[in-house]
Amino acid sequence: MPVIDVTDLCKSYSGRTVLDHVSFSVEPGEIFGILGPNGAGKTTTVEIIEGLRRADSGTVRVLGLDPIADAAALREVVGVQLQHTQLPDNLKVWEALDLYASFYEHPRDWRELLDEWGLADRRDTRFAKLSGGQKQRLIIALALVGNPQVAFLDELTTGLDPQARRATWELVKQVRDAGVTVVLVSHFMDEVEELCDRVAVFSDGRIAAIDSPAGLIAAVDAEHAMRFTPAPDAAATAIDLIRDLPGVSAVTRSGAQVIVTGRGDFATAVTAVLARNHVLVSDLRIDTRTLDDAFVALTGRSFDR
Numbered sequence: 001m002p003v004i005d006v007t008d009l010c011k012s013y014s015g016r017t018v019l020d021h022v023s024f025s026v027e028p029g030e031i032f033g034i035l036g037p038n039g040a041g042k043t044t045t046v047e048i049i050e051g052l053r054r055a056d057s058g059t060v061r062v063l064g065l066d067p068i069a070d071a072a073a074l075r076e077v078v079g080v081q082l083q084h085t086q087l088p089d090n091l092k093v094w095e096a097l098d099l100y101a102s103f104y105e106h107p108r109d110w111r112e113l114l115d116e117w118g119l120a121d122r123r124d125t126r127f128a129k130l131s132g133g134q135k136q137r138l139i140i141a142l143a144l145v146g147n148p149q150v151a152f153l154d155e156l157t158t159g160l161d162p163q164a165r166r167a168t169w170e171l172v173k174q175v176r177d178a179g180v181t182v183v184l185v186s187h188f189m190d191e192v193e194e195l196c197d198r199v200a201v202f203s204d205g206r207i208a209a210i211d212s213p214a215g216l217i218a219a220v221d222a223e224h225a226m227r228f229t230p231a232p233d234a235a236a237t238a239i240d241l242i243r244d245l246p247g248v249s250a251v252t253r254s255g256a257q258v259i260v261t262g263r264g265d266f267a268t269a270v271t272a273v274l275a276r277n278h279v280l281v282s283d284l285r286i287d288t289r290t291l292d293d294a295f296v297a298l299t300g301r302s303f304d305r
């Protein structure tokens, strides 16, 4: 049984459709990413699943429960890290964890969470005195203190430095490895690529694609480039040989370098034809396609954060 099952979700605000028949499911033990441009409907979807908003139509089940009708039962098994959680400045780390633990019937021992999230030596520090990374780790720990089966993490690493981001990613993998299903709303391609088993790409209130990050990249036939430097007397021959190969859309020169752009696996055809004609090249480089390319192709929008 999927952990989350969303079927035909629709939602409008003042007659404007923001979710248009959205369906997807999240399987046990995966990190499921929700990606999309601003305003695509990510927060609306997640907050409907969390029971914080009502859909106009469609059904949602989380561990078989209805987020509105079974709200009390669901609170016990779901952990939510909201995008802009703020705690009172004077609250100490241990007090925050103790307070949140008291909301649940079967909380985790928050002392374990202090250790796991590297906050043991900040136990008595007040929230306002924590660094950005420590605040973020505490907020994630608070989402986990109820011992949830599903955790929603939103904008996980916003404002963290690269080292703190990597450390946070490792911790989220540990959360998944401990058996918690994770739903991750993110604006960061590298984060999604690193963490998510599968990703739903939202675009204008619909799901444009659902796949693994690698699957999304492979499915998008984005234009990409290869470059190489031919021997000086071979450049003209090389360009003539390549120009009309299937998949090649343009061949240009930049100094001694030849840049070939195209779609699909044109690079294999290019290297084969050069080898067959004994054209020696050096510094051969093929630009890899990225999740950004897939995102642009699927949503028609470039990533703006």
Ligand SMILES: Nc1ncnc2c1ncn2[C@@H]1O[C@H](COP(=O)(O)OP(=O)(O)OP(=O)(O)O)[C@@H](O)[C@H]1O
Pocket (backbone or CB within 6 Å): 013, 014, 018, 036, 037, 038, 039, 040, 041, 042, 043, 044, 045
């Ligand atoms: N309470 C509301 N009342 C009216 N319109 C809303 C409300 N909440 C969201 N919207 C609109 O619905 C659309 C979808 O918003 P939503 O917050 O779900 O998108 P999002 O993908 O999470 O965007 P972001 O990345 O900016 O958080 C947006 O156009 C937004 O302005």
